[in-house]
Structure formats: structure tokens, C-alpha cells
Amino acid sequence: MSKIACHVLIVDDEEDILTAGRLLLKQHFASVKTTSDPYQIPTILAESSIDLVLLDMNYSAGATSSKEGLHWLKQIKQLDPNVTVILMTAYGDIELAVRALKEGATDFVLKPWRNDKLVAILKSACQQILDRAIVQAPKSNVPSTFHYGEFIGISPAMQRVYQTIDKVAATDANVLILGENGTGKEVAARALHQKSKRANKAFEKVDLGAISETLFESELFGHAKGAFTDAKEDRVGRMEAADGGTLFLDEIGNLSLALQAKLLSVLQNRQVIRLGTNKPRPIDIRLVCATNMPLYDMVKQGTFRQDLLYRINTVEIQLPPLRERKEDIKLLAEHFLQLYSKKYNREGLSMNAQTLRRLNAYYWPGNIRELDHAMERAIIMCDGTELHEEDFYFAPDTDSKPDQGNGEYTSGPVLSDGDHTLEALEKQMVQKVLVKHSGNITHAAKELGITRTALYRRIEKHGL
Ligand SMILES: Nc1ncnc2c1ncn2[C@@H]1O[C@H](COP(=O)(O)OP(=O)(O)OP(=O)(O)O)[C@@H](O)[C@H]1O
Numbered sequence: 048m049s050k051i052a053c054h055v056l057i058v059d060d061e062e063d064i065l066t067a068g069r070l071l072l073k074q075h076f077a078s079v080k081t082t083s084d085p086y087q088i089p090t091i092l093a094e095s096s097i098d099l100v101l102l103d104m105n106y107s108a109g110a111t112s113s114k115e116g117l118h119w120l121k122q123i124k125q126l127d128p129n130v131t132v133i134l135m136t137a138y139g140d141i142e143l144a145v146r147a148l149k150e151g152a153t154d155f156v157l158k159p160w161r162n163d164k165l166v167a168i169l170k171s172a173c174q175q176i177l178d179r180a181i182v183q184a185p186k187s188n189v190p191s192t193f194h195y196g197e198f199i200g201i202s203p204a205m206q207r208v209y210q211t212i213d214k215v216a217a218t219d220a221n222v223l224i225l226g227e228n229g230t231g232k233e234v235a236a237r238a239l240h241q242k243s244k245r246a247n248k249a250f251e252k253v254d255l256g257a258i259s260e261t262l263f264e265s266e267l268f269g270h271a272k273g274a275f276t277d278a279k280e281d282r283v284g285r286m287e288a289a290d291g292g293t294l295f296l297d298e299i300g301n302l303s304l305a306l307q308a309k310l311l312s313v314l315q316n317r318q319v320i321r322l323g324t325n326k327p328r329p330i331d332i333r334l335v336c337a338t339n340m341p342l343y344d345m346v347k348q349g350t351f352r353q354d355l356l357y358r359i360n361t362v363e364i365q366l367p368p369l370r371e372r373k374e375d376i377k378l379l380a381e382h383f384l385q386l387y388s389k390k391y392n393r394e395g396l397s398m399n400a401q402t403l404r405r406l407n408a409y410y411w412p413g414n415i416r417e418l419d420h421a422m423e424r425a426i427i428m429c430d431g432t433e434l435h436e437e438d439f440y441f442a443p444d445t446d447s448k449p450d451q452g453n454g455e456y457t458s459g460p461v462l463s464d465g466d467h468t469l470e471a472l473e474k475q476m477v478q479k480v481l482v483k484h485s486g487n488i489t490h491a492a493k494e495l496g497i498t499r500t501a502l503y504r505r506i507e508k509h510g511l
Pocket residue numbers: 197198199200226227228229230231232233234235297339379415416419
């Protein structure tokens with residue numbers, strides 16, 4: 048029997064259904080893949096050329112609302128509108144199946160299915176795909192990029208982040224975003240705001256790492272004219288400015304204990320008093336905080352207040368480091384390649400497989416921000432039409448270390464063997480911290496425990 052040139056993916060959390068479906072359909076179609084985990088859908092679509100997805104409507108055991116099926120239908124259509132989706136639904140779900148048809152599904156089959164009926168439905172859908180392919184340009188490969196707001200990434204870890212943002216955006220719950228530098232904490236905070244009912248009100252970002260102790264109160268709570276020497280006029284604080292919208296407190300882990308107490312008191316009372324006044328003003332804000340510091344350890348060490356932590360962490364979002372979601376590196380690199388080749392009039396540039404392998408092997412201590420800068424630099428430095436390894440700057444001693452040949456990478460930056468003079472160690476340490484903070488002098492100086500001027504002196508001394 049000749050097979051139809053159609054590649055099918057079956058998604059269902061029941062292994063029996065997957066096995067039965069695979070055995071039946073592989074007799075009729077070019078290839079049949081299966082997965083019991085719908086979170087794998089984006090990865091499979093990106094890696095294989097799938098034409099048709101046979102998608103179950105219900106996932107968690109006993110669930111019958113079919114909401115998940117609709118969710119994944121939308122995701123598939125967003126990832127690649129050309130992929131045909133056929134839903135599997137239980138008897139009685141017909142109304143929902145009709146809704147799914149409106150949302151872009153091509154057809155549905157009732158479970159338990161009749162083999163001849165299932166094959167007939169899929170064959171008819173595949174024939175439509177093939178007819179379409181003849182009249183249209185050949186079907187492009189599945190899209191190489193997946194956008195969720197400003198985010199790019201298809202890894203299961205990022206899918207979970209998108210799901211959490213979708214779930215909590217509509218609520219007023221306080222959200223704490225954790226993750227290394229450059230992992231996209233601010234992007235996540237903005238996505239939360241944009242998807243919330245506060246989207247048309249202010250999004251106020253305050254970088255707590257950059258505010259001095261003395262300016263904290265006036266910056267956050269505002270002041271009245273004459274409240275202190277430099278207070279030439281009344282000033283609205285950032286909390287009031289965020290009224291009705293979202294207040295994003297970045298680098299909350301950098302706040303001193305004294306300031307933590309002041310912040311906690313305002314959050315508890317939901318009102319601010321401008322410096323130099325005694326009139327409380329109510330504030331209606333949605334609070335989003337972020338940090339790359341280990342807040343839970345800091346609570347144990349007594350450097351972060353537990354009561355403040357519990358006030359800000361109603362929902363937590365952990366952004367994974369780039370090295371733990373290697374499937375996103377290629378997508379992000381291609382995105383930045385497109386962006387910067389346009390910016391520098393170098394359209395047509397490409398990246399060879401070896402360069403991509405090198406990007407995959409690197410530790411990316413500065414995460415996406417570092418990849419962004421690395422791509423921009425490589426595009427500027429590149430002579431020909433292809434980006435090569437030599438066009439990139441990879442900080443020394445920050446490669447991931449292959450683990451006993453299994454291709455996984457385990458350790459982070461290490462100091463090299465060889466020169467162990469204090470001078471050499473200082474140079475390596477300054478270099479390492481600069482890379483970690485993607486060249487941000489303020490942050491690097493803070494981590495090294497020196498002033499910005501002292502850091503500039505060392506950069507010059509070591510020729511960095
Ligand atoms: N998933 C992503 N897709 C595309 N761009 C991203 C993604 N995540 C982050 N970026 C980009 O990387 C850069 C760093 O992101 P962002 O400022 O949100 O990180 P961060 O975790 O807040 O960093 P820091 O801790 O240093 O403040 C930004 O230019 C942002 O647009």
C-alpha cells in the first residue's frame with residue numbers, strides 16, 4: 048500500500064492511544080511521531096517537518112473541560128498556521144469541538160475512534176494539504192522562531208514561563224521573578240503588565256540597585272517642596288506614579304535591611320506619605336519584583352526579611368539560564384542575526400554549523416544579553432558572508448565543560464591553571480565578573496566590592 052506523503056504527530060497523555068494510533072497510522076502516512084507531553088509540541092514542530100497534528104482535548108487525568116486542547120490548538124496555529132490540526136474528543140464534547148473548528152482546527156474525531164473512520168478523516172485532511180502545496184509555493188520549513196510577546200524561545204522551560212505569565216497576568220497577585228543576569232526578567236515583568244487589565248496604565252520600573260540609601264524614600268514615596276535641601280519643588284514618587292498600573296522593583300535583593308523595613312511598611316498599608324508631609328495617599332499598584340540574588344539563602348543569613356519575601360512572592364517565576372535551554376540558542380542567534388544584519392546593512396549573512404555548535408557549547412554567563420551583544424559584535428567583525436567562530440568573543444575560561452563525553456555541560460567559569468600571581472588572579476576575576484554582568488560597570492563593581500572608579504582603573508591596568 049502506498050503511503051501518503053504526510054508527517055503526522057499524535058498528542059495524547061494515554062500511552063495506549065499513542066501506541067494504537069501509531070500502529071494504525073504508520074501503515075498509511077509517511078511518518079508518525081507521538082508524544083504524551085503537550086509541552087513538547089513546540090520542540091517537535093521546530094525540529095521535524097510535521098504536516099498534521101492529531102491532538103487530544105483533555106490532558107490532566109480526569110479533566111474534561113477541554114481547555115488544554117484549545118490552548119494547544121492555539122499554540123500550534125501560532126507556531127505554524129500551515130499545520131493542520133485534528134482534534135480527538137469524547138462523545139458529548141461536540142459543542143467544544145465546534146468551537147475548536149472556529150479556532151482553526153480542520154476536523155475532529157470521536158474517541159474511541161473507528162479505525163476506518165480515523166484513517167478516512169486524516170487522509171482527506173492530508174489530501175487538502177498536498178493540494179495546497181501544489182498551488183502554493185512549497186511549504187516552508189516550520190518557523191524557526193517562536194514569539195511570546197518579546198520573548199523568543201520554544202524550550203519546555205520557557206513554555207512553562209509563558210503559561211505562568213498567562214495564568215497570573217490577569218490577577219493582581221504580587222510576582223517575584225528570579226533568574227541570572229540577562230535571562231529576561233524585565234521582559235517577563237513587561238509581559239505581565241501588557242497582558243494584565245492594567246496594560247493601559249503606567250509601568251514604572253525602579254532599579255533598586257542604582258538608588259542610593261539617601262534617595263530611596265524621596266524616589267519611591269515622593270517629597271514636598273523644602274522637605275530637604277535639594278527639594279526645590281513637590282515631587283510625585285514612583286509608587287504614586289505607578290498608581291493603577293504596575294510597579295516593577297528590579298534588583299530587590301540589593302536593598303538594605305533598613306530600606307526593606309520601609310518598603311514593607313508601605314506595601315502592608317498600601318499607602319505612601321511623601322517626605323515632608325504627613326498625609327497618607329492610597330496607592331493601587333500591582334507589584335512585580337526581580338532579582339538575581341538567592342533571596343531564600345539571604346533570609347537564612349538574616350540579610351533579607353522573611354516577611355518582605357512572603358509579601359512579594361505570591362507567585363514566583365524562575366527564568367532558566369540560557370545554557371539550560373540550549374534548544375533556544377539557535378532561535379535567538381538567528382533572531383539577532385536578522386536584527387543586526389539589517390541594522391548594519393549586511394543582509395544575506397549566515398552562520399555555519401560549526402559556529403552554532405560553538406554557541407551551544409559556551410556557558411553564556413550573561414545569558415541572552417550576552418548572546419545579543421556577541422551576535423552584534425560578530426556581525427560587525429565578520430568579513431565574508433558567513434559568521435565564523437573567530438568573529439565572536441568568548442570570554443576565556445567560561446566554556447561549559449563537557450561531562451565525560453555525554454555532551455552535557457556541567458561546570459561554570461573557572462580560573463585557569465598557570466599564572467597564579469595575585470595580579471593574574473585579579474585580572475581573571477575582574478574579567479569574569481564583567482562578563483557575568485555583560486559589561487555593566489555598576490553591577491560588576493558592586494559584586495567585586497569596589498567603586499566604579501576603582502573598577503575602571505583595573506580595567507585600564509589589565510587592558511581589558
Ligand atoms: N527570551 C528572550 N527572547 C528575546 N530577547 C530576550 C529574551 N530574554 C531576554 N531578552 C533580551 O535580553 C536582554 C536582557 O533582558 P532583561 O533586561 O529582561 O534581563 P534581566 O534578567 O532583567 O537582566 P538583569 O538581571 O541584568 O537586569 C534584553 O535586551 C531583552 O530584550
